[in-house]
Amino acid sequence: MIKKGSILLGLMILSALVWAQNANNVIGVWKTIDDETGEAKSHVELFMKGDKLFGKVVKILNPAKVDNVCELCEDERKDQKIMGMEIVQNMEWDEDEWDEGTILDPNKGSVYDCKLWLEEDDKNKLYVRGYIAFIFRTQNWYRVQ
Numbered sequence: 001m002i003k004k005g006s007i008l009l010g011l012m013i014l015s016a017l018v019w020a021q022n023a024n025n026v027i028g029v030w031k032t033i034d035d036e037t038g039e040a041k042s043h044v045e046l047f048m049k050g051d052k053l054f055g056k057v058v059k060i061l062n063p064a065k066v067d068n069v070c071e072l073c074e075d076e077r078k079d080q081k082i083m084g085m086e087i088v089q090n091m092e093w094d095e096d097e098w099d100e101g102t103i104l105d106p107n108k109g110s111v112y113d114c115k116l117w118l119e120e121d122d123k124n125k126l127y128v129r130g131y132i133a134f135i136f137r138t139q140n141w142y143r144v145q
Contacts, residue, residue: 023093026116030126030141043144053098055088072109082106091116103130
């Protein structure tokens with residue numbers, strides 16, 4: 001009986017460690033690439049608040065846009081500076097990806113449902129998909145070293 005309990009406890013700890021390793025491997029700063037122009041736009045820091053993932057703009061790469069505000073936003077971010085703004089909110093870990101949250105395109109003021117994931121072969125390339133129903137856009141973000 002003690003062996004079964006120890007094995008079960010060990011498996012639970014191992015499972016929690018695997019979850020933490022996989023879920024937290026997106027934490028850090030990522031360079032965003034516009035999927036329409038291929039242009040590097042900003043650096044976004046992904047971080048945890050409790051058990052949810054969030055992301056905020058920590059650097060805008062075009063000096064002419066550093067002081068831009070989100071004029072087209074329709075929520076509390078309207079007319080707020082994009083620098084420092086949370087654009088990824090409330091992402092939840094779901095086995096092999098982050099989902100159930102949202103991402104804001106501050107240039108268009110649009111908020112999309114969002115999924116984030118890494119492929120096994122490249123932990124430095126993040127897939128970021130914003131979507132409404134079956135219509136989606138996917139960007140690749142790259143880890144800032």
